[in-house]
Amino acid sequence: MKNKTFIDQVDVYVKSGKGGDGAATFRREALVAFGGPDGGDGGRGGDVVLRASTHVNSLLPLFYEPKLVAEDGVPGSGGRCFGRRGKDLVVDVPPGTLVTDIETGAVVADVTEPGQKVVIAKGGAGGFGNVHFKSSVNQAPTEHTAGGAPQELRLHFELKTIADAGLLGFPNAGKSSLLTRLSSATPKIASYPFTTINPMVGTIEYDDFAQIQMADVPGIIEGASRGVGLGLAFLKHLERAHALVYVIDMAGTDNRKPWEDYKTLADEIAAYNDELPARPFLVVANKMDRPAARRNLRRFVKETGVTPIALSCEPSLKDLRDYADLKDYEGPVGLDAFKAALRTLVNPKPRAHRHLEAPPPPIQEMPDTTGEEIPAEALKFATFLKLDPPKKKSHPSRGNIH
Secondary structure: OOOOOOOOEEEEEEEOOOOOOOOOOEOOEOOEOOOOEOOOOOOOOOOEEEEEOOOOOOOHHHHHOOEEEOOOOOOOEOOOEOOOOOOOEEEEEOOOEEEEEOOOOOEEEEEOOOOOEEEEEOOOOOOOOHHHHOOOOOOOOOOOOOOOOOOEEEEEEEEOOOOOEEEEOOOOOOHHHHHHHHOOOOOOOOOOOOOOOOOEEEEEEOOOOOEEEEEEOOOOOOOHHHOOOOOHHHHHHHOOOOEEEEEEEOOOHHHOOHHHHHHHHHHHHHHHOOOHHHOOEEEEEEOOOOHHHHHHHHHHHHHHOOOOEEOOOOOOOOOHHHHOOOOOOOOOEOHHHHHHHHHHHHOOOOHHHOOOOOOOOOHHHOOOOOOOOOOHHHHHHOOOOOOOOOOOOOOHHHOOOO
């Protein structure tokens, strides 16, 4: 049996910790008459907590261990000794994990932000010891309460990849090649269909350290919205994408017609989720280094009314516009043009300016710093420095001691 390497949905049994029972004991000590009740409370049961982690990209650990059980609380004991609380069970899951109750279908958790924590099963409360039941009319109580029952659930975990942009196209359209050229991702690339069988996410980084997460999902064919091919299994990974990128094989490999491929993709997306067509999108005419692509490009624009971004993922090409004779083409050409258009569409924030209310002035306005002393005005261009003035401390006599 071949080992699985990627899992995006799994059913899991979840059980929180049972609360510890309260104790019903009495003080027994030499020279101490009528010591009275001293039974301690039980500890609270542990919670089952989900934590979104960027170091996890699959639900594979839950596939092999589909039982999540937290620790029970420790019972109370004599001498007013309270039981220890059960340890929480913290489970790391990828951002974008949706958890639903199998029996009711209700959404239990939707973990989207890295570092986000969600309690999916709360531990039982600790029981009271008999020390809580003493009174003037009940000086030797034997009452105590049992710990709270644990919470048991059967949950369905489903991963929906979170990315700024999702690549959409037929098999062999060149989506993996495009992701490889623009990021450090290393998806499998081969000359046969469905080389990508798992979603892949790559990061496109710009000169000012702005980043865009781009997801590549397996190729979609006609009828995917009804489950044909890999269909529904991976269309869901496009639901959380802020923008879509239609990658069209403009060379028409295997006698395909690029304009019909584009219409089919648009129809499949609309049939799967009627909200997806309303999202921002780009259309990419890939494999423009091939002679057939140059002929098909003009007809594609005529048939669809869309002017795509013409590009090629061949690393040896220096100037695609000259090589493919696209001097009279009105649309953008090349990988750099695609990166610029994608940035305009997604509009990521530069990482260097995230702690600033406004970006620094243009670098051309920076004063000369070649002298012995650096002008104070030049410090405004050092975005890594936090130059906020320190807060004034009140005098201790005013009641505000720091």
